Amino acid sequence: MKLSELGEFAFIDRITPGCEAADPRRVLRGIGDDAAVIESGGELLLVTTDMLIERVHFLRGTISFRQLGYKSLAVNLSDIAAMGGVPHEAFISIAIPPTVSVEELDELYDGMKALARDTGVNVLGGDTTGSKADLCINIAVTGSVPRGEVLYRTGARVGDRILVTGTLGDSAGGLTVLLERPDLPDEVAQALLQAHYLPELYLTEARILAASGAAHAAIDLSDGLASDLRHVCRGSGVGAIVNEPALPLSGALRQLCAVTGHDLLRLALGGGEDYRLLTTVDGARVAELQSTVAERTGRTLFDIGEIVAGDSIRLRHADGTCRPLALSGFDHFVTRSPESPVEGS
Amino acid sequence: MKLSELGEFAFIDRITPGCEAADPRRVLRGIGDDAAVIESGGELLLVTTDMLIERVHFLRGTISFRQLGYKSLAVNLSDIAAMGGVPHEAFISIAIPPTVSVEELDELYDGMKALARDTGVNVLGGDTTGSKADLCINIAVTGSVPRGEVLYRTGARVGDRILVTGTLGDSAGGLTVLLERPDLPDEVAQALLQAHYLPELYLTEARILAASGAAHAAIDLSDGLASDLRHVCRGSGVGAIVNEPALPLSGALRQLCAVTGHDLLRLALGGGEDYRLLTTVDGARVAELQSTVAERTGRTLFDIGEIVAGDSIRLRHADGTCRPLALSGFDHFVTRSPESPVEGS
Structure with a gap:
């Protein structure tokens, strides 16, 4: 079956069974909210992650690397905010095609680091690797929220x-x-x-x-x-x-x-x-x-x-x-009109 | 400058300054170990993340989707083990090209979920999106280690x-x-x-x-x-x-x-x-x-x-x-001999 026949949300429903079975005591909220909510001793731990793929989420040449760095981190911080939490750490994974220069990567990281500084977030590395075609950025962010204040x-x-x-x-x-x-x-x-x-x-x-x-x-x-x-x-x-x-x-x-x-x-x-x-x-x-x-x-x-x-x-x-209120939100896999080649994250 | 002139480790050194400035109290170890080590109230929080890119880390057709699912998660669990810790949660980001079927994705997730079950890890979602060319998988894993037992x-x-x-x-x-x-x-x-x-x-x-x-x-x-x-x-x-x-x-x-x-x-x-x-x-x-x-x-x-x-x-x-002992480990960006087109993660 093609994923485009199933759609994003049905696919997520399909893969969800069995995901949270291992240790249910730690998980207050797993799949299905802006971030996962986890018992961790003190305040509740929040974790969210977002992936941005070239030619899907952005087109190189229409967004500056600095803006791309800002936005990649911002969309994750927004997920922590949506749980009522405070973001703490960001983990950057990046797959870099040979067509991206070191100077462009400097700009990308400058955009991330400036936003991180403004929001009190530490950027704690992640993974750096090559890519054959598209630039691919994944950011995972941890945060916390006082027990009883989480907004589901x-x-x-x-x-x-x-x-x-x-x-x-x-x-x-x-x-x-x-x-x-x-x-x-x-x-x-x-x-x-x-x-x-x-x-x-x-x-x-x-x-x-x-x-x-x-x-x-x-x-x-x-x-x-x-x-x-x-x-x-x-x-x-x-x-x-x-x-x-x-x-x-x-x-x-x-x-x-x-x-x-x-x-x-x-x-x-x-x-x-x-x-x-x-x-x-x-x-x-x-x-x-x-x-x-x-x-x-x-x-x-x-x-x-x-x-x-x-x-x-x-x-x-x-x-x-x-x-x-007609549903006209975005589904990442269902074929859509040609005027919107770039999707939300 | 081309990234291949700089190399992976020099690139990481280049982007590191300014990354951990925001809130140094929480960070016991940031960039430069198998996982980050973070103060979080109870035990120390461990976070690691690894990205696997098609045609860089794996070739579709030579690895089954089930094996790919296992390996994607395993490399992250290995990083938590290398800190002396216990893994708890996995967050899966996946960018899916139209050439991958739903059944293949089922296999991929079955491989992950089986390993997660065996190791007591909850799979708590992440991000699901499209890709124009290559299948791209990023997994972030959280874990914990008792204070005083972390292995740097x-x-x-x-x-x-x-x-x-x-x-x-x-x-x-x-x-x-x-x-x-x-x-x-x-x-x-x-x-x-x-x-x-x-x-x-x-x-x-x-x-x-x-x-x-x-x-x-x-x-x-x-x-x-x-x-x-x-x-x-x-x-x-x-x-x-x-x-x-x-x-x-x-x-x-x-x-x-x-x-x-x-x-x-x-x-x-x-x-x-x-x-x-x-x-x-x-x-x-x-x-x-x-x-x-x-x-x-x-x-x-x-x-x-x-x-x-x-x-x-x-x-x-x-x-x-x-x-x-000659250094013959892997650098993700330095041009290498044609007999090894697939890199470690």
Whole structure:
């Protein structure tokens, strides 16, 4: 059977049986969340890993090595944040084709090390090897979270508000800029490219949310809001209503859509690699959390909807009508339209 | 600059500065040992990671997917053993080209899961993604070791005996069988291929050595004895004398060399991927450790030489003459002879 017939999530379901049988006492959460959660004596140990492959996740020549270094690490730190944790160590495996120079590798590591320094993360080596064709980077990150504060995908409760930490769809907008080269003012194009290459991180927000006790679930937006919110709802046995007028959309993305005719909602709900945090929190404590975050980081927690009973995920328009929130997230193996040759990680 | 001009170890030295600056308190050992050693509240946390790339580490068609799954995990478990630790969790990242079928992936995971089950390791997911050309597997493994029992590469002491847990060069012999198809009895060829595809692990031996307090250093033999012993000696500021007549060499390897004319010592000292443990132990306790290991695992700790003052590493022949132990280990980037297109990991 071809993997493209099965799809990524069905493949993961297929290989999961027997994986965690060896020592169940240590594993609080294995496959199926942003990071694994492991008993380790003191605080809970978090481990996550992400692989970036040339011609699949990035095209050499369209992203600088420095940006690639930043992004490779950032997507892992985002997974630790999505568990409410603090990242500590990064382990870099890299397979290097002969066409990559030492100077380019210096830049790649500079990008990683600068982000590591800013976030208090130690880069502790890993594996360095050759490759015949594609540059391949895998990063594993360890972190920790105090017992009782871990934010699983599966904890959302009916009545929770759904919050996101930033605008949606900008990374997909950046990819559109890259692939279609639309006629846009330079600062607009740059803003979208920046969102695609250098996603912001929400480590402080994650700790505020986790320590508050008011957040019940979290995930980072890697596959697109529609897909990632669906993981939370399915895992938690709940439904959701997303308020369309409340979706935070950047001026740059609106301008891109105006110029190119791309559907704004499709990019915002289906676009991958935003790496915003999505969290569901006790409705009574939203204002308090918004104010704490604004004070400490200057950022906004956008309230985009609510968790409801049932299993449907709906989009509510300004006129009060609802429609199902179409799933347009990313599957790594199912054949897709030619306009998106580069996938989220 | 081309990476092949710099070489693997110089490249690692080049990228290391600035890597561990963020939070030095947590890091007991970062880059430069078989695994990182991290403070984590209870026992010390060990983390290691290894990447296997198609056409670099393995050729599809010459190794079964089940063997590939076993070996990918085994090389990481070997690194945990080389720190004296116990492995706990494995995180699998895999980039899958469209030419690999779901059934082949089932086999790959079956090979991993069987070894994981046998060694008490939980497989906790990782990352699953596409690849345009080569199959790429990265595994990160976490483990633990009691405080005070960790076996660094850097602890060898003058007077220590040098022990290895098994015969040397068999994996390189298996690679030779694969590439040259020499005319050998089937059971001889199979024994060497088995050593190459399914390296044995020494997890119990590692714990016996670490808990004894008599072992001062350890490393797993991945690049070849000459190269790996050199890491221990350089890291520990000592020299070594290896007794040639004491080197454990299998009958199968001897037979291969008799048939092909390959140099037996070159394969034994320079051949990679043996994944035996090399340890240096208090000379007064060798017999006791050998007897404990024989009783508990039925295996032999081979005494192949001693740690001496100075910085030279010498091979002592049966007639008492010595010569420098030539470095013929593996460097992933320096151009090498065409007879060895597949590298150790």
